[in-house]
Amino acid sequence: MKATWEKIEKNLGVLEVEVEADRVAAALDKAFQKVAKRANVPGFRKGKVPRPIFEARFGVESLYQDAIDILLPEVYSEAVDQTDIFPVDRPEVDVEQFAKGQPFKFKAKITVKPEVKLGEYKGVEVPAVTVEVSEEELNSELERLQQRHAELVVVDEEPAQNGDTVVIDFDGSVDGVPFEGGQAERYSLELGSNTFIPGFEEQVVGLATGDFKDVTVTFPDTYHAEELAGKEAVFKVKVHEIKRKQLPELDDEFAKDVSEFDTLAEFKEDLKKQLSSRKEQEAKATREGALVDKIGENAEVEIPEAMINGEVDNMVRDFDNRLRSQGMNLDMFLGFSGQTVDDLRGQMQGDAEKRVRNNLVLEAIAKAEKIEVTQDEINKELNDMAEAYKRTPEEIRNILAANGSLGSLNEEVLIRKTIEFLLENSKEVPAEQAEAKTKEAKPAAKKTTKKSTKAESKADADKTEAEEAQDEE
CATH class of the missing domain: 1.10.3120.10 (Trigger factor, C-terminal domain)
Structure with missing residues (x-):
């Protein structure tokens, strides 16, 4: 196999390859074995048709594309190694010649890894x-651990506030029609986490256990579900339970x-x-x-x-x-x-x-x-x-x-x-x-x-x- 590489501009070049005729013949043999398994020729079972009869009926050209698909990846990889280039994208391949008894010739336009012109890199x-570690940083870490080990305590007589976890049912609809993913029962939502559609959590703040409310929000224009993007939705919300974090005391027991x-x-x-x-x-x-x-x-x-x-x-x-x-x-x-x-x-x-x-x-x-x-x-x-x-x-x-x-x-x-x-x-x-x-x-x-x-x-x-x-x- 012969392979030459010519750079044409910046990081783009052309790889020109010529493959021996005997490798073309071997690829055609493999292509025939593959195609013969599904070829339907009267008088022969699939996979049993002789090669001369197959070529007489369908033409040897019918094997070319399969043979190219078999041979091209193999010789392209060899040519890349032989010319010592580093492709960074799929090549644009142009087959110039492929025929029985002849060499396989193709060109590939390739984007390669760029050359680097180094500047100063020593003594920078x-x-x-x-x-x-400051006292403020230490205290901040202790507060983080307090938050992590806080217990969620049920709040019965106070309305929900930011930071609380509310257990809710919600049923969403657009123009009165329910939409997929808009319903749930006993869903735990931390208020202020910004995990729901903008405006939803803020409207749940202030609700008490047992309260019902219609929460109206508007889906963002860039919402991933196109049928909902920019639409106004109404969620019927029921509050089952409100839980609030109770921080442990910073004492020896906490340690x-x-x-x-x-x-x-x-x-x-x-x-x-x-x-x-x-x-x-x-x-x-x-x-x-x-x-x-x-x-x-x-x-x-x-x-x-x-x-x-x-x-x-x-x-x-x-x-x-x-x-x-x-x-x-x-x-x-x-x-x-x-x-x-x-x-x-x-x-x-x-x-x-x-x-x-x-x-x-x-x-x-x-x-x-x-x-x-x-x-x-x-x-x-x-x-x-x-x-x-x-x-x-x-x-x-x-x-x-x-x-x-x-x-x-x-x-x-x-x-x-x-x-x-x-x-x-x-x-x-x-x-x-x-x-x-x-x-x-x-x-x-x-x-x-x-x-x-x-x-x-x-x-x-x-x-x-x-x-x-x-x-x-």
């Missing part, structure tokens, strides 16, 4: 972040209930240490984010739209998975928020572009500095994952291999090593100094959004795990 200044300590003083001291550790993790993530953002802005790279759209796809999918872990899904979220998928994708566009840019720059730095991932590092990663998921390292490896994710694991480790390298070669300066320099450079800087790197995502996950561990205690 990043703001110092304090990790000292015993939520921790392994016997006194509140001991618990507060330990909590302060945990908050300090958490702040150190957050500070490291903040330094990493600021550093990678600056280095990304210093580089020059033209990002293909396909890469940004692909990252948006990943972000939407991850968001949906997080919602499902909380008992929701994307459709429910869009309904409650009055947004469309396009609205959500639009909000993620800037962040996606920044993530792609930063990761491309980090990959280029890793290549320039010859940073590589060792097998021992991959094994350590697999062992850590195995411990976290209560599996064996071999099971984790097999799962990743089956999902085609082993390469992604290598990339994740490489990105982390590169960020560590950049941190070691950065300069930490007072936040005020860094802010002043940022303002001076702002007119030349490109607009970006928060949280763009894989390292930041990991830091967010680490933070969540630390909070959950604290709550369990």
Whole structure:
């Protein structure tokens, strides 16, 4: 097989491929075996018609498309490897020649991963972040734990207020006609949570146990169910029960209930240490984010739209998975928020572009500095994952291999090593100094959004795990 690559503009090029005639013949054989199983030829059972009779009746050309479908993915992959390119989108394939006894020739117009022109990435200044835990932060954490361990107590003689949980029946209709999903019995709704259509919860505030009320609301114009978008709806609401949070006292008994300590003083001291550790993790993530953002802005790279759209796809999918872990899904979220998928994708566009840019720059730095991932590092990663998921390292490896994710694991480790390298070669300066320099450079800087790197995502996950561990205690 012969393959040549010619760049025609920016990140676009043409891959020209010629495949030997004997491979065309082999693909035609496979195509015939496939087609013969369903070919209906008088005098022969399906799958038993001889090849010459099949070609005489239907023509060898009837096998061409199936043969191309069999051969093209295989030789395209080989040609990509042979020319050492990195496609980031589906190719536009133009078949120039495909016939029995002749070579297979095709051209593919391909968008490839862009080249990165690195700017300054060593000695970059990043703001110092304090990790000292203030008394206010400690008290705020204690209040959060109070809220988490509060008991819901039934309120019989007072009207509902924000923060209360009401147990209600509701029956919704538009122009007197009930609509799907608009009815429920004994539904628990926390007032002020903003989980219902705007205006609904506010009208339930002030109702008492046993009260009835017609709640009138208007669906947002961007509501996901088009037949309801912009329509006025009436919900007949009945209040069965009102529950209010009763906070526990902050005393030694509270400390015993939520921790392994016997006194509140001991618990507060330990909590302060945990908050300090958490702040150190957050500070490291903040330094990493600021550093990678600056280095990304210093580089020059033209990002293909396909890469940004692909990252948006990943972000939407991850968001949906997080919602499902909380008992929701994307459709429910869009309904409650009055947004469309396009609205959500639009909000993620800037962040996606920044993530792609930063990761491309980090990959280029890793290549320039010859940073590589060792097998021992991959094994350590697999062992850590195995411990976290209560599996064996071999099971984790097999799962990743089956999902085609082993390469992604290598990339994740490489990105982390590169960020560590950049941190070691950065300069930490007072936040005020860094802010002043940022303002001076702002007119030349490109607009970006928060949280763009894989390292930041990991830091967010680490933070969540630390909070959950604290709550369990």
